Amino acid sequence: MIPQLLGITLVAFLLVRLLPGNPATAMAGSLATPETIAAIEARLGLDQPLSTQFFMYLKNVLQGDFGNSWYTSNPVASDLAVRFPATLELISLGMIIAIIVGVIGGSISALKPKGFIDRITSSFATIAGALPEFWIGLLLIYVFYVRLGIAAAPIGRLDIQLPTPPNVTGMILIDSFLTGDMAVFRSAVSHLILPVLTLSIVLLGPILKMSRTSMRDAIDSDYVHYARMCGMNKKCVVEYAFRTALPPIVTIIAVYYGFMLGGAVLVEKVFGWGGFGQYAVQSVINKDYFAVQGFLMLAAVFSLFIYLVVDIIYMIVDPRQRP
Amino acid sequence: MRGIIDMERLKTTVPGNGAPITEWKRFLIFMRTHPSFTIGLVIVLANLLLMIFGPILAPYDPFEANPAVVRQAPSAAHIFGTDLNGMDIFSRVIYAPRIDLTIALVGTAISLVIGILLGGYTGFWDNWFSTLIERVADLLQAFPPFVLAMALVAVTGQKIQNVIYVIAFLNIPIYLRLVRSNVISVRNCTYVEAAICVGGSKTRILFRHILPNVISSALTQASINIGWAILMTSGLSFIGAGVPVPTPEWGAMIAVGASTIIMGEWWSSMFPGLAIVIAALGFALVGDGLQVFFDPTKRS
Numbered sequence: 220m221i222p223q224l225l226g227i228t229l230v231a232f233l234l235v236r237l238l239p240g241n242p243a244t245a246m247a248g249s250l251a252t253p254e255t256i257a258a259i260e261a262r263l264g265l266d267q268p269l270s271t272q273f274f275m276y277l278k279n280v281l282q283g284d285f286g287n288s289w290y291t292s293n294p295v296a297s298d299l300a301v302r303f304p305a306t307l308e309l310i311s312l313g314m315i316i317a318i319i320v321g322v323i324g325g326s327i328s329a330l331k332p333k334g335f336i337d338r339i340t341s342s343f344a345t346i347a348g349a350l351p352e353f354w355i356g357l358l359l360i361y362v363f364y365v366r367l368g369i370a371a372a373p374i375g376r377l378d379i380q381l382p383t384p385p386n387v388t389g390m391i392l393i394d395s396f397l398t399g400d401m402a403v404f405r406s407a408v409s410h411l412i413l414p415v416l417t418l419s420i421v422l423l424g425p426i427l428k429m430s431r432t433s434m435r436d437a438i439d440s441d442y443v444h445y446a447r448m449c450g451m452n453k454k455c456v457v458e459y460a461f462r463t464a465l466p467p468i469v470t471i472i473a474v475y476y477g478f479m480l481g482g483a484v485l486v487e488k489v490f491g492w493g494g495f496g497q498y499a500v501q502s503v504i505n506k507d508y509f510a511v512q513g514f515l516m517l518a519a520v521f522s523l524f525i526y527l528v529v530d531i532i533y534m535i536v537d538p539r540q541r542p
Numbered sequence: 543m544r545g546i547i548d549m550e551r552l553k554t555t556v557p558g559n560g561a562p563i564t565e566w567k568r569f570l571i572f573m574r575t576h577p578s579f580t581i582g583l584v585i586v587l588a589n590l591l592l593m594i595f596g597p598i599l600a601p602y603d604p605f606e607a608n609p610a611v612v613r614q615a616p617s618a619a620h621i622f623g624t625d626l627n628g629m630d631i632f633s634r635v636i637y638a639p640r641i642d643l644t645i646a647l648v649g650t651a652i653s654l655v656i657g658i659l660l661g662g663y664t665g666f667w668d669n670w671f672s673t674l675i676e677r678v679a680d681l682l683q684a685f686p687p688f689v690l691a692m693a694l695v696a697v698t699g700q701k702i703q704n705v706i707y708v709i710a711f712l713n714i715p716i717y718l719r720l721v722r723s724n725v726i727s728v729r730n731c732t733y734v735e736a737a738i739c740v741g742g743s744k745t746r747i748l749f750r751h752i753l754p755n756v757i758s759s760a761l762t763q764a765s766i767n768i769g770w771a772i773l774m775t776s777g778l779s780f781i782g783a784g785v786p787v788p789t790p791e792w793g794a795m796i797a798v799g800a801s802t803i804i805m806g807e808w809w810s811s812m813f814p815g816l817a818i819v820i821a822a823l824g825f826a827l828v829g830d831g832l833q834v835f836f837d838p839t840k841r842s
Contacts, residue, residue, distance in 0.1 A: 223684070226677070226681045227684060230682075230685070345578075345823070345826060345830070346819075348822070348826055349819050349820075349822035350819060350822075351776055351777065351780075351793070351796075351815060351818050353780050353793075353796065353800075354815035354819075357796065357799070361803050361806075365803065365804060482686055482687070484688050484692075485780060485781065489800065499692075500692065500783075503689070503693050503696050504783075511693060514689065515686075515693075518686045522684055522686075523684065
């Protein structure tokens with residue numbers, strides 16, 4: 220994992236240095252003299268050779284310092300710490316819904332191939348892969364906010380007049396629940412519904428498809444036929460097959476979960492979420508070197524972490540994988 | 543000399559009809575028995591035709607903003623309505639395949655060719671260079687693709703050809719891995735050993751004997767990925783990091799409509815979005831169909 224982390228840091232660093240424009244010029248403003256720009260460059264270390272800059276950055280990162288964002292003028296680490304939970308809350312809820320519906324729906328359609336549910340799930344799975352998530356978000360806003368008026372306005376995570384609950388986990392839903400502030404909790408739920416629904420529609424497709432294929436293979440395998448021959452009851456056989464069908468499903472869930480942290484950018488944009496993805500967009504547009512580097516690294520590390528968790532889950536569901 | 547049973551004829555005939563089945567006829571039968579593949583094929587062909595004839599069929603100039611007809615609902619004159627710049631949405635929707643499909647098709651084609659070559663190389667040669675290529679591909683896939691694409695377009699500048707290169711670049715690892723694993727699975731086959739025995743060079747064996755056997759899965763993956771490329775292109779343009787405005791592009795059109803959908807004007811983002819869904823679905827259906835066509839074990 221260490222070489223991967225080093226590689227990620229290096230790629231993020233080099234890529235961001237290629238961004239056109241110079242943050243020193245942008246920071247100094249349009250009236251700056253060349254001397255001011257040079258002074259700022261010297262302060263940021265931009266006048267040093269690339270290799271020196273990289274090792275300086277690496278040293279700081281190891282000490283938990285990701286540099287300062289010149290745009291928000293906060294340390295990047297604290298900027299990310301505020302936005303990360305917002306996106307995590309969003310994608311986790313979307314994922315949970317997609318997993319529940321997807322795994323159950325996929326398993327049922329595998330048990331009754333060519334049945335009614337199988338037809339619905341397989342057509343949905345095909346269509347879901349072709350849906351642009353930002354368009355789905357807009358359609359949901361149109362139907363549930365503009366037409367029916369039952370969803371909250373698609374701006375931010377809370378009603379503007381409500382106070383943000385004290386920061387415990389950074390996820391408003393959990394924080395407001397812990398402090399017992401039900402008005403905030405309700406507002407948070409109503410703001411979450413549409414973006415979570417959007418994400419779960421998009422995520423449902425691949426999970427449904429994989430659950431169906433994997434469960435189908437498990438049911439068709441020799442040991443399940445054997446279990447059936449031995450006269451085990453249906454519930455037991457299904458449980459038996461489900462356990463062997465799990466590893467590929469876990470993999471696809473992990474791949475999409477790791478990917479969503481940076482992949483929810485468009486949904487965040489549509490709902491004005493102010494999360495991790497929107498921060499990335501804003502940083503790329505503003506040529507905010509340290510912010511983009513911090514984002515890329517955190518997103519990549521998050522995927523690596525998810526893969527680690529997957530390996531552990533594998534060991535739990537599949538005894539052969541245990542050391 | 544032929545045996546008692548004419549094996550050659552047996553292989554290529556159906557019982558009762560005697561005529562040999564050509565590849566083309568097999569394809570037609572396949573189309574009849576797999577309607578979703580046929581639907582996908584029709585969608586793809588329609589989109590390709592729009593790519594060529596879209597500008598001729600468009601009733602208005604897709605680049606022209608007419609201040610007199612701003613934000614009009616669909617009517618007989620403007621069947622998809624007009625957007626807040628007074629541009630005719632129908633004209634722009636049918637002009638856009640020229641942009642979106644060009645990016646998706648060319649981008650996918652580039653990554654397919656490079657991915658097949660690199661995949662063949664890394665699968666067939668085991669040296670420090672192939673290890674390096676694999677590691678770089680692994681690293682690229684650890685980054686969130688959308689933000690990486692955004693940053694790369696920002697690095698290279700907002701132009702259509704740069705969007706194409708970025709999409710091609712991000713897709714290479716997918717084909718590389720696919721081709722590599724397929725090459726590894728066939729490189730110890732008897733026919734490869736036979737080719738080595740008769741003195742074929744490594745490059746010749748790769749191109750003449752191995753790649754033709756592994757290429758169909760890469761082609762199938764490409765058809766599925768074209769849909770992904772369309773979604774990526776429109777997503778990039780939606781946040782304003784893709785093709786420059788006012789190019790008629792589906793994602794950019796949805797972005798224009800997004801600002802007025804709160805006021806109940808659904809048409810300016812509805813129609814371009816539908817166009818994306820239909821186009822991406824068409825390529826996905828063709829991809830799924832081709833997978834079954836090339837791999838009879840997947841037939842139901």
